Amino acid sequence: MWASYGFLADIPFIAPIASKEAGDIDLLWWFLCAVSLVMTVLIFIGVIGFAFRYRKKEGVAPVPVHGSNVLEITWSIIPFLVMLVMFWWGTDLFFAAETPPKDAMEIFVVGKQWMWKVQYPDGNREINALHVPIGKAVKLTMASEDVIHSFSMPAFRVRHDVVPGHYDSLWFRATQTGHYRIYCTEYCGARHSQMVGWVDVLDETEYGKWASGGGSGGTLAEQGQQLFTQNGCSTCHLLNEQGRCPILKGLYNKPVQLNDGRTVIADDAYLRESILQPNAKIVNGFEANVMPNFQGQLSEENVIQLIAYIKSLATPAAAPTQSAGQPAAAPVGAARKAGAAGKQ
Amino acid sequence: MATLQTTPPEVKSEPVNYLNVEHGWKSWLFTTDHKRIAMLYVFSITLMFLIGGSFAMLIRLHLTKPEGLFAPETYNRLFTMHGVVMVFFFLVPSIPATIGNFLLPIMIGAKDLAFPRVNLLSWYLYIFGAVFAIYVVARGGVDTGWTFYAPYSTTYSNSYVLSAALGVFVAGFSSILTGLNFIVTVHKMRAPGMSWMRMPLFIWAHYATGLIQILGTPVVAIALVLVGVERVMHVGIFDPRIGGDPILFQHIFWFYSHPAVYIMILPGMGVISEVIACFSRKRPFGYEFIAASSMGIAILGFLVWGHHMFVTGQSVYTGIVFSFLSFFVAVPSAVKVFNWTATMYKGSVTFESPMLYAFAFIGLFTIGGLTGLFLSTMATDVALHGTYFVVAHFHFVMVGGMVVAFLAGLHFWWPKMTGRMYSEAWSKFAALLIFVGFNLTFLPQFVLGYLGMPRRYAAYPPEFQVLNVLSTAGASILGVSLIIPVVYLTWAWKYGPKVGNNPWGAKGLEWEIQSPPTTFNFDETPTVTEEAYNYGGALEEHQVG
Numbered sequence: 001m002w003a004s005y006g007f008l009a010d011i012p013f014i015a016p017i018a019s020k021e022a023g024d025i026d027l028l029w030w031f032l033c034a035v036s037l038v039m040t041v042l043i044f045i046g047v048i049g050f051a052f053r054y055r056k057k058e059g060v061a062p063v064p065v066h067g068s069n070v071l072e073i074t075w076s077i078i079p080f081l082v083m084l085v086m087f088w089w090g091t092d093l094f095f096a097a098e099t100p101p102k103d104a105m106e107i108f109v110v111g112k113q114w115m116w117k118v119q120y121p122d123g124n125r126e127i128n129a130l131h132v133p134i135g136k137a138v139k140l141t142m143a144s145e146d147v148i149h150s151f152s153m154p155a156f157r158v159r160h161d162v163v164p165g166h167y168d169s170l171w172f173r174a175t176q177t178g179h180y181r182i183y184c185t186e187y188c189g190a191r192h193s194q195m196v197g198w199v200d201v202l203d204e205t206e207y208g209k210w211a212s213g214g215g216s217g218g219t220l221a222e223q224g225q226q227l228f229t230q231n232g233c234s235t236c237h238l239l240n241e242q243g244r245c246p247i248l249k250g251l252y253n254k255p256v257q258l259n260d261g262r263t264v265i266a267d268d269a270y271l272r273e274s275i276l277q278p279n280a281k282i283v284n285g286f287e288a289n290v291m292p293n294f295q296g297q298l299s300e301e302n303v304i305q306l307i308a309y310i311k312s313l314a315t316p317a318a319a320p321t322q323s324a325g326q327p328a329a330a331p332v333g334a335a336r337k338a339g340a341a342g343k344q
Numbered sequence: 345m346a347t348l349q350t351t352p353p354e355v356k357s358e359p360v361n362y363l364n365v366e367h368g369w370k371s372w373l374f375t376t377d378h379k380r381i382a383m384l385y386v387f388s389i390t391l392m393f394l395i396g397g398s399f400a401m402l403i404r405l406h407l408t409k410p411e412g413l414f415a416p417e418t419y420n421r422l423f424t425m426h427g428v429v430m431v432f433f434f435l436v437p438s439i440p441a442t443i444g445n446f447l448l449p450i451m452i453g454a455k456d457l458a459f460p461r462v463n464l465l466s467w468y469l470y471i472f473g474a475v476f477a478i479y480v481v482a483r484g485g486v487d488t489g490w491t492f493y494a495p496y497s498t499t500y501s502n503s504y505v506l507s508a509a510l511g512v513f514v515a516g517f518s519s520i521l522t523g524l525n526f527i528v529t530v531h532k533m534r535a536p537g538m539s540w541m542r543m544p545l546f547i548w549a550h551y552a553t554g555l556i557q558i559l560g561t562p563v564v565a566i567a568l569v570l571v572g573v574e575r576v577m578h579v580g581i582f583d584p585r586i587g588g589d590p591i592l593f594q595h596i597f598w599f600y601s602h603p604a605v606y607i608m609i610l611p612g613m614g615v616i617s618e619v620i621a622c623f624s625r626k627r628p629f630g631y632e633f634i635a636a637s638s639m640g641i642a643i644l645g646f647l648v649w650g651h652h653m654f655v656t657g658q659s660v661y662t663g664i665v666f667s668f669l670s671f672f673v674a675v676p677s678a679v680k681v682f683n684w685t686a687t688m689y690k691g692s693v694t695f696e697s698p699m700l701y702a703f704a705f706i707g708l709f710t711i712g713g714l715t716g717l718f719l720s721t722m723a724t725d726v727a728l729h730g731t732y733f734v735v736a737h738f739h740f741v742m743v744g745g746m747v748v749a750f751l752a753g754l755h756f757w758w759p760k761m762t763g764r765m766y767s768e769a770w771s772k773f774a775a776l777l778i779f780v781g782f783n784l785t786f787l788p789q790f791v792l793g794y795l796g797m798p799r800r801y802a803a804y805p806p807e808f809q810v811l812n813v814l815s816t817a818g819a820s821i822l823g824v825s826l827i828i829p830v831v832y833l834t835w836a837w838k839y840g841p842k843v844g845n846n847p848w849g850a851k852g853l854e855w856e857i858q859s860p861p862t863t864f865n866f867d868e869t870p871t872v873t874e875e876a877y878n879y880g881g882a883l884e885e886h887q888v889g
Contacts, residue, residue: 163657
């Protein structure tokens with residue numbers, strides 16, 4: 001449509017919209033643009049109009065005007081009410097964006113100077129690329145190996161900082177197939193501007209084809225199981241009987257009683273901390289300083305694999321050790337199933 | 345002078361003023377006269393502005409090509425040094441240290457600031473800090489971004505982080521001392537009859553600024569010390585690998601650096617209130633509300649820092665509170681804009697160059713303020729955070745607002761400061777060129793931000809090139825147009841036609857004394873008997889409807 005305007009043809013005036021949520025945020029964006037435009041025009045008209053109307057004229061003296069409380073209150077309250085609409089609308093959308101749907105498939109992203117490493121539950125791995133099926137909610141669980149990064153996909157209007165020492169997450173549900181940009185948007189050093197990639201939204205069949213490429217080292221949980229043995233975790237965390245350390249079977253997302261009386265939920269963040277800094281929280285009835293610190297020993301990717309393994313132990317019957325080699329039917333979320341379905 | 349019998353009479357005819365009372369570099373470097381210190385600041389911050397501006401030109405030059413012209417490492421140093429120099433060595437001191445220093449005592453009928461020696465000390469601290477900043481530039485720069493975010497700054501950056509942080513740390517004390525001096529002066533040194541509600545709005549703005557300088561600046565100093573401690577001694581404060589928390593740095597940093605935005609804009613608002621009143625020949629509409637809004641901005645400004653952190657993973661509920669409070673702080677800013685506009689109502693408006701700069705300020709600040717709402721709204725902030733939208737927004741406030749207000753103030757009071765007038769034609773031409781160049785530079789950046797182009801990128805996708813080239817074209821115009829006032833104002837100081845004490849027919853104590861003023865401003869302490877801005881006629885209470 002801009003073709004007849006020369007160089008304007010080269011400007012993409014509308015950012016791609018690849019999800020319903022992106023459209024919702026854009027609606028709010030256009031509302032804000034409209035309000036700003038109206039206000040700017042009003043003020044410009046006021047300034048130019050008054051300056052012209054009351055320009056200096058011979059024989060016309062300025063009339064002192066003290067002010068008007070009514071006007072002051074009016075032009076304080078009305079803009080504030082309009083801003084309350086912005087506040088309410090923006091907060092509402094933000095809340096929705098912060099709460100991933102229960103059935104979201106989970107993909108893991110590790111940021112490090114200067115790349116995005118992506119791990120899928122079925123064991124697939126990619127760098128600076130993300131493949132997602134159309135119509136499925138996708139939750140990204142993100143960690144950083146070094147400095148703060150920020151994962152941004154403008155086509156979905158999603159962004160979240162990836163802060164070292166934390167898990168951060170965001171979710172989106174693509175409604176348009178296509179090839180969209182990924183950026184790092186928190187300055188992270190020399191090659192910050194090369195920490196970019198692409199997200200491909202594929203339809204069902206294309207996604208199935210892509211996913212069937214599969215991970216060579218087994219599923220994420222199987223990779224985790226290997227690490228669990230290699231790092232000697234299995235000598236103390238016994239599978240079916242009490243060892244020196246707590247049993248991990250059935251642990252994931254369950255409350256844990258600590259020796260200081262607190263109770264915490266064994267979620268991703270807790271498991272990550274307990275692997276890297278085991279003495280930060282000690283389970284009631286166990287000793288501190290039994291397990292070595294894995295901070296600096298295991299990469300964030302390894303930690304994600306280990307957590308995937310612990311997740312797969314969530315229900316005792318489905319532990320991969322008892323059905324070795326096969327994709328476990330453990331409830332590791334729809335992601336797991338989607339990955340497995342793609343492999344067939 | 346007594347021995348120089350042959351001194352020509354025309355030299356003698358020039359009355360003694362603060363400029364010609366003493367000569368030689370010692371008379372400047374050891375002066376305690378607030379006006380001379382103000383002029384020292386004018387030179388120093390202009391120098392820093394030219395350095396920071398050169399970096400800006402190199403940044404825009406680099407971005408004419410998607411792959412850039414310089415190595416990414418060089419580009420990262422350029423935008424960092426641009427930010428550090430402009431924020432800490434130009435914008436923070438700009439109006440308070442120059443025009444404020446010069447006028448604050450005069451406007452309230454005092455002979456100097458409360459602590460003249462502390463005032464000189466603050467300039468030396470500024471110079472000490474600036475020397476560190478220039479040293480960092482000479483050695484190859486710092487690459488952390490002006491925000492010094494940890495753990496990049498504490499653990500990963502291989503650049504001159506410590507020297508840059510030390511420079512900013514020291515310059516911070518200069519700012520604290522200026523604020524302290526202003527607050528004490530306003531409290532203790534007002535002339536008889538100069539009640540609080542008779543103070544010019546310029547004074548109110550500087551009083552509010554002083555409060556932020558005193559309460560906020562020590563906090564950024566702490567943040568920088570902690571960066572140094574972690575970088576040198578590896579004490580885990582911010583780096584999670586050694587037990588720290590990177591988010592902690594952001595809280596401490598923005599606790600100062602958001603209010604710092606108001607340090608940079610409030611004095612500009614004070615200037616605009618004076619200029620609009622003078623060239624409308626009217627007391628500002630709603631004087632009390634403009635004064636109160638300065639105080640409101642200073643106080644509320646301390647409660648909004650978390651809006652820089654909506655996407656860092658701070659609690660959603662924390663974000664909601666900060667979002668709400670950020671809309672609150674927009675109200676007093678809007679009130680000011682409405683009042684300035686209404687001031688012209690039933691006035692007698694003329695269009696001298698200070699007034700043109702004031703018009704440009706209102707227009708650009710309005711856009712800068714409104715685009716801030718996009719970033720206070722959480723959902724749109726998620727989309728726009730870290731993009732060129734943010735860059736455009738704060739340049740509209742900092743350059744379109746503060747730099748333009750600074751120029752308005754310089755043009756307004758330059759005849760008072762130097763006793764001479766600049767070329768009205770050149771100054772109007774420059775004002776127009778600045779307005780055009782500025783908009784061409786930064787309006788395309790709003791579009792770039794909406795399209796998702798990240799800031800601090802040494803290379804960018806090719807589809808963004810046209811908008812970037814437009815922005816660079818604007819920056820070239822802006823760059824040239826900002827040099828023009830430097831030239832004609834300097835020229836005017838030496839060769840401009842002499843003007844009387846009150847060339848604008850303005851109200852205010854500063855216009856009742858000699859131009860340039862004598863060392864102690866007033867021969868005897870004035871007694872104030874009327875409200876500020878008494879442009880004649882009986883005041884009428886404006887009725888609505």
